[in-house]
Amino acid sequence: MPTLSIDGTEIEVAEGTTVLRACEQAGVEIPRFCFHERLSIAGNCRMCLVEQVGVPKPLASCAMPVTDGMQILTRSERVQAAREGVMEFLLVNHPLDCPICDQGGECDLQDQALYYGRVRSRYREAKRAVTDKDFGPLVKTVMTRCIHCTRCVRFMDEVAGVPELGTMGRGEDMEIVAALDGCLHSELSGNVVDLCPVGALTSKPYAFAARPWELSHTESVDVLDAAGSAIRIDSRDGRVLRVLPRVNEEINEEWIGDRSRYAVDGLVVRRLDRPWLREDGGFRPVTWEAALAAVATALQAAAPERTAALMGDLPGLEGMTALADLMRARGVASVDCRQDGGAYGPGVPASWRFNAGIAGIDRADAVLLIGTNPRREAPVINARFRRRWRTAGLPVARVGPVTDLTYPVTELGAAAQVLVELAEGSHPFADVLERARHPLIVVGSGALARPDGGVVLGLARRLADAVGVAGADWNGFSVLQRSAARAGGLELGIVPADGGLDAGGMLAAARAGGLDFAYLLGADEIDPDAFRDTFTVYQGHHADRGARYADVLLPGAAYTEQAATYVNTEGRPQQARPAHPPPGDARPDWKILVALARELGSPLPYESLDGLRSRIEAAVPHLAHIDQLPPVAPLAPFGDPDGVLDAAPFEEMVPDYYRTCPISRASATMAACARAVADA
């Protein structure tokens, strides 16, 4: 291991470390524009210059590997002069438009100019101006501000795997362009806004909305897919203005998908902000008292076996627990957290979790995707697959429709029948899995929601056994969930009790007039028409599908407005925190249910969030270990491998990445994205 000195302090670093990284390890900050630790090294901005004693020219530290005995100076006069020189050149063509630039206050160039900029420019010639480009509805461009660091180009090329950005021309004439006007065809495109060190790429929906110092920051977790990405919610005056990723190395690293970032304008549209009661075919706004009284009356009148409760894709553990407790206390068996009808082994966590862990993808050496499109279902997880392919040539095969996943895929066809061949070992890819040290089988939640979901699950399970997918330090049987609520509901055991109806059963019963009362907790991805003749309560934050035929609408809080725990596809509990209170009369989900239970005269055994969380912990202890992966779940038997497979092929479960939930469906930005993709 080489030893070097940095500003006189000795430090030993790993072989191959760059000078910039060594400086960071020594606690010395090096300014940079083009360097980014998750992208390849470009070495083109020269802001990171340092001095090596005995070497006549300053070095670009980001690209220079450490050699033994190097003496690096980062604070010498020469370094200062060199960086001032670089800064002067960068500013030659950079407009002085900080007052009208959205990057202002969080701009690397602005910050560095404070330390290395001259007070007055010596440049008297004409500045260049560059035509702005159309990168679509998410990314606003002001290309005259670009300093050609190529971070955006490298991100799209390397991480997103959609090489649609490039540099045209050279020198003075160089410009960043997109392959096609009007849209970047990546679910991760918004990340270029974070990466751009200047104001060349900024968020289009957030344009001129706020200055960074006016915002309150709330650390939370994303719920618009099931990855559980770490986010920061930036809000002002009771309104979410933007969502940014936070670093979580085990999940999203530092990226988030475009829906997670940009759907938040949907949080203020079509909101339920007061209780409503259906009357004469229309809705009448009522007080909470009246609404709860109406619900209680109907619920008391309904027979428990003709009562059902269904949970959607967005509620947290607290709301789901309160609803399940309330219903079970009344002897209602038909309670289900799987609105999509997914077939999971009841009580077998390994049958619904991404057991390998998202970070486990970095160890996988063969992957089979079954009925899943990770690019649309969890873009940040897909980025890991892509990296594993780029760095280690990960072989990926898929049973399902052909789509571009941004890495090569061996297509095994969309027919489920091939699962039988795989499970019997007569398919060549079974050998690839068997030879792998860390084989990974990823089953999509959509594949399990088919009528033959149990058979698909069972065959995947049998294949897992056949190829030895679980070892001492590895369990490669993994389910990729799409909804933030599902794994949590399953961990809580919110499935019908004996004799109860599951989601499909509820809908069928409702259609046949066999239900008196249905309680939908944010259940929107169903056919609401089924509940036309059933007394239906819809509790949620948006007047979306589930609200259509409801008799009572109870306004709940969205994920940015309530404290709630979410379990991601790995089974990892994480906490969402409120950025501001819910609008109007809307209330946190659990509080509504606690109030309803009181109204019913049989209060729940908790009145506070802490009490409710203790109840959850008592039932499922590991759910209290926030941010921790759950204990390894044994691969107990589950599924029905000998059942009959459907002839129908696997289908794309996310035809429209941009609109998958009540929030994203209410978002004008997401609608614009869907249009842009359709037009291109």
Next chain:
Amino acid sequence: MSGGTELFPGPDRDAAEAILGRYPPAHRQSAVLPLLDLAQRRHGGWLPPAVVDAVGDYLGMPSMRVRELVTFYSMFHDRPVGRYLVQVCRTTPCWLRGSDEVLAGAREELGIAPGETTPDGLFTLIEVECLGACADAPVVQINDDYHERLDGERMRAWLRDRRGAEDD
């Protein structure tokens, strides 16, 4: 357009394969510059977008990466050029030795400004930086040939001859 057959028909196919043969199979993309050159020669001295994309397909490179190269290297042209591409060096040594007169001669003879092409499509005139032959300045490159120690009159004479020859 895609695949090598349409891009490099007939004997060009062998030329393309020979170029590829110079690089290890795992590094096909290393052949991109000579293949772009070959393609440009076969497509009237410039690279239409479809040809650029086809070279990318042929080598398994994203078309954006190939477009970047085409715009980076001044020897590739992403717009049509005349049959004769007249490149007048304007860097200091040539300038000191009279490149201004050479350029003026060409402008007068052709009736176009740098960056333009004559209406008959025969000549494109551009200014370039050092052509690496400063010892014989001033220098003009016309297609693959260097014309050295020029002056305005010799420049005009050459262009006149060419036009005459083409008209016959």
